[in-house]
Amino acid sequence: MFSITPSTRIRPSPFFDATVAEGVTSFTVYNRMLMPTGFGDPEAEYRRLLEGVALWDVAVERQVQIAGPDAARLTQILVPRDLRKCVVGQGRYVAMCNHAGSLINDPILLKLADDRYWLSIADSDMLFWARAIAAERGLDVAISEPDVSPLAVQGPLAEDVVAALFGDWVRDLRYFWFRETEIAGIPVAVARSGWSKQGGFEIYLMDGARGSELWHLVREAGRPWDIGPGNPNAVERIESGLLSWGGDTDDRTNPFEVRLGRFVDLDVPDEVVGIAALRRIAAEGPVRHQLGAVLEGEAPLQPTVLWSDIELDGRKVGDLTNCAWSRRLGRNIGFALVSVSAKPGDAVEVLIGGRRVPAALVELPFF
Structure with missing residues (x-):
């Protein structure tokens, strides 16, 4: 046994107390936060995801918020995917690259307004990257990490649980689309997304003081479907072919090498970071x-x-x-x-x- 020494460099999530009450047995550190990785019964957690419904604390999926008059332009500069047809309420899976065309993150991009976007990031400092590119280009934007923490509801029965909580309108959400709403006065955004192939939703909590309250609301709504705690499942994600940026990539990996070529649009503007290199790689072949x-x-x-x-x-x-x-x-x-x-x-x-x-x-x- 070992312990993690408390530090201001490692933050608990808004759902930390709830996961402790659920019997969490292990954590990892991701985006300088603690993420549960087990609740003591790996077989049950795996089966719950494949056959039922599981509740995950994934607050470690931090948001980089880009807001202001040049928000749309900067967001397009940061991702080599054509965003011209992306509308409010829509999300897109994007492959962020550096100037050499190497993959530096694979976030979900959410468009909340014409002048406000979130990048729901994997484990790396995209906040600093976005600020550096914005300053380099002289753009009028405010870049921040907002008080937003996702809670995932995953598994084949997830839709029933989320519909019981919010209403049947969630059944009509397309993949990666979302809607801002509230539950018991708690502001959230509900998205059809999640790091599994079993189907599900992510509920973006927008008030970190109410994490335990939201957890228990979802837990109670899921009781008829025998909901239980879980975490992003390494076995299921490998079986399903889901990429783990930083785990399955090195600092030379480009999107074409890891099955993300379909998320690269080579005709985006020349000012997009990495697009010249990506065009060359596409022409030469990975x-x-x-x-x-x-x-x-x-x-x-x-x-x-x-x-x-x-x-x-x-x-x-x-x-x-x-x-x-x-x-x-x-x-x-x-x-x-x-x-x-x-x-x-x-x-x-x-x-x-x-x-x-x-x-x-x-x-x-x-x-």
């Missing part, structure tokens, strides 16, 4: 691509070092960037970021813990 790997063996592996080398015919062709025991496949599986010379169907070896583990490369997703 040197790596992301595949799945199914490892031989009948027992879960415990890799202590990721990334793990992948060899084909005795030479390294890439890395295994994650690994988990798939309960549905009965095999260890993971993502392979490998040379384009390696193809689905190839037999490879993965170097794990001093052993060479045979594996087969496959297309993603696994399911």
Whole structure:
């Protein structure tokens, strides 16, 4: 056992007390906040996500708010996806890149007004990046981290729970679309989104003092569907082929290498950060691509070092960037970021813990 020393550098979420009451057993640090990673029963948490409905504290998905007269222009400069047709109430999955075309975040962009946007970010300092680009371009914007904390309701029964809480209008929300509303006087935005392929919603709390209250409202609404606590599930996300920025990417990874090419519009304005490099990469073709790997063996592996080398015919062709025991496949599986010379169907070896583990490369997703 070990403990995390309290520090102003690590913040609890508005739902922290509620998760402690639920029996949280482990945390990780993400965007300088504590995120629950387990409640003591991994099998039940996995099954709840696949077959029922789970409640996740994902307040660590911080928002970068861009507001002001030049908000639309700056937001477009930051993402190589055409936003001209994006309307208020719509979200878009976007691939933020640096000037070399390397992926530096993959947030959900939410348009709250013509002059106000949120970037719901993965684990990195996009607040500083946005401020630097705005200053560099001399734009009239205010960039901040607002008091906004998402609470995820995920699983095949999530829609019933959220509809019971807010009304049947939520059933008509399209994926990544959202609506601002309130529940018991608590201001929220309800979006059809979440880091799973099992369906669900994220409720963006806009008053951090009322986190426990919102948690208990959702918990009570979900009681008829046997809702329970959970967390972004590593096994399900790998089975479903969901990218983890920073886990499955390095500082050279571009969107085309990790199946995000469809979120890059090469005809956006030249002032978009990284677009010149992305056009060049698209013309030349990426040197790596992301595949799945199914490892031989009948027992879960415990890799202590990721990334793990992948060899084909005795030479390294890439890395295994994650690994988990798939309960549905009965095999260890993971993502392979490998040379384009390696193809689905190839037999490879993965170097794990001093052993060479045979594996087969496959297309993603696994399911």
